[in-house]
Amino acid sequence: MDVKVIRAGMLTTVQDLGRRGHLAEGVPVGGAADPFALRIANLLVGNAEDAPGLEITLTGPELEFEEAVWVAACGARFEGVPAWRPIRLEPGERLKFGKCLQGCRAYLSVSGGIDVDWALGGRGTFLSAGFGGFHGRALRDGDVVRCVPSARTLTGHWSLDERMLPAYSQEPTVRAIPGAQAKEFGGALYAQRFEVTVQSDRMGIRLSGLRLERSGWGDLVSAAVAPGTLQVPPDGNPIVLMADAQTLGGYPRVAHAAAVDLSLLAQLAPGDGVRFVETSVAEAHALARARERDVALLRQGLASKIRPT
C-alpha cells in the first residue's frame, strides 16, 4: 500500500521508538521525540507500539492514500485532522494537515506501519548521519512511502479518554532529577520560567532565561549524556538534550528531565515556556510505572475494538 506525499511539510520523518545498543559507537537512541504519542497512535490503528510512523513538525504534510486504511494522528493538534482517534480513509483520499493548533510534533500511524528497512536496530531516521527511516532523510514532495498491508476492522465510533494524556501545555512544568553539578547551580533552575528558542530541534531544546551561574569551576571530563539531560554551557542558558543529541557531553549537568516528561518537552515550540520542578529517581520511576499501567489499560480496551479481517 502506497502513500503519496503531495506536500512533505516542514520536517516529516519516519520514526519508531529508537535504537539501542549503539551508544558506545556514538549513535544516539533517536526515535520519536514524543514516544508516548507514537505509541498511542500505533495502538489506535492496531499496530505494534514500536511500528514506524511519521513524525510531523509544525507545518504538516498532505498525503494521498492508495487504498482504504485506518490512520491516527497523536501529539500536536493540526487543523483538519482529528487527534487521538482512529480515522478511516477511503482509496485515493487525501489527508491534509492544516495549521498547527497546539504542540509541535504530531505522530501519524498507518495501520500496518510504514515499511522501511532496519538500520542499526531501529527504523527511525537519523538525519545528521543520513541513515535509517526513509533513505536517511526527511520526506520530500512527491515521495512515495510504502506501508505494510493490513486489513483491520475497527468497531464503533470512539476516541481516547483524554484524561490519560500527559499534561501537554505551552507552559508545562517538567519534573527533573538533580544532575551531577546540581549543587553548583543552587536552586536557580527551579525558580524561573525559561523560554524555548528557535535554535531547538531533535538534538536539543535551547532555553533562554536568567543566566544559570555555576559556583564550581574547572573543566569536566566528558561522559555519556541522555535525552532529557539539561546541560549548561558557559553562556548560562540550559540546553535540554533530545532524541538525536550527541551521546557524550562535557558541559555541567544541572538536571535530567524525567523520561515521562520528554513528551511534554517534545511538544514545545519556539516561544513556549517551561518550568522545572525537582523530583527523585524513585518518583520518576513511579511516574513511569503509572504511565505504563495507563497504556496497558488502553491496550486491553482496544483488543475488543480492533479485529483482523
Next chain:
Amino acid sequence: MKLEPLGDSAVVATLGSKIDRSTLASVLRFSGALVAARGRGILDVVPAYATVTVFYDPHQFAEPGEDAYATVCHFIEACAALARGGRFAPAPSTIEIPVCYGGEFGPDLEEVAERAKMAPGRFAALHAGADYLVHAIGFTPGFPYLGGLPHALQTPRRDTPRVRVAAGSVGIGGAQTGVYPLASPGGWQIIGRTPLALFRPALQPPALLKAGDHVRFRSISASELGTWT
C-alpha cells in the same frame, strides 16, 4: 568507584577524575565486564574517559517494592570483582589512518604550525609520528576522541566553529585529536583529511574504532587521497 544517577534511566560509574591511560584501562576492564554480565534490562554500556555509564530500562526492574536504581547499582558493584582480572576488556586493535595533511584538506595546518613555531611539514610529521589511544567515541557516530597528542601540537579550538566540516577531516581540539566521520558542524582545527570511512551504518560494527583502540596516522599525498578506494 562512585555511582550516581544520570536521570531516571542510567547510572554513571566514575572511576577517576583525570584523562589518562591507566584510568581508561580500568574503565575498559569495567565496561567489558558489564557487557559480558549484562542481562535483561541493561540497554547500553558507554565507556568514556573516566566513566562507564549504564543505561537501563526501569520497567524491567519493576517487581513490587523493587528499587530499580538500587538494583542496577548492585549489578554494577557486583561487576567490579569480575572486572579486576581484566579478562573481559575488549582486545584493542591498532588502526592506521592515512591522512593528506594541509592544503585544501587541512585549511588550519599553516596557522596551527605557525602558532607552534614550526614548519607545517614538521607539524604534520609530528602528528603522524605519535601513538594515539581512543578515549571515547561520540560527538557524531564513530567520532574518536584521541589522547596522546604531542604537547607541542596542542592548540585551542577555533573561536568560531565551522558550520560544516567535511567528512574525513582530521582535527585538533586542545589536547586531543580526532577524525570527523561525517560532515558536521565543528570547532576543531582541521589539519588534514582521510579517505577512510570511520562510520559505516551498513556494517557490523558500524564504527571503525572503539574506545581502547590504538591509532597511528600515515601521511599520504593528495593524489593518493583521490585514488583511495
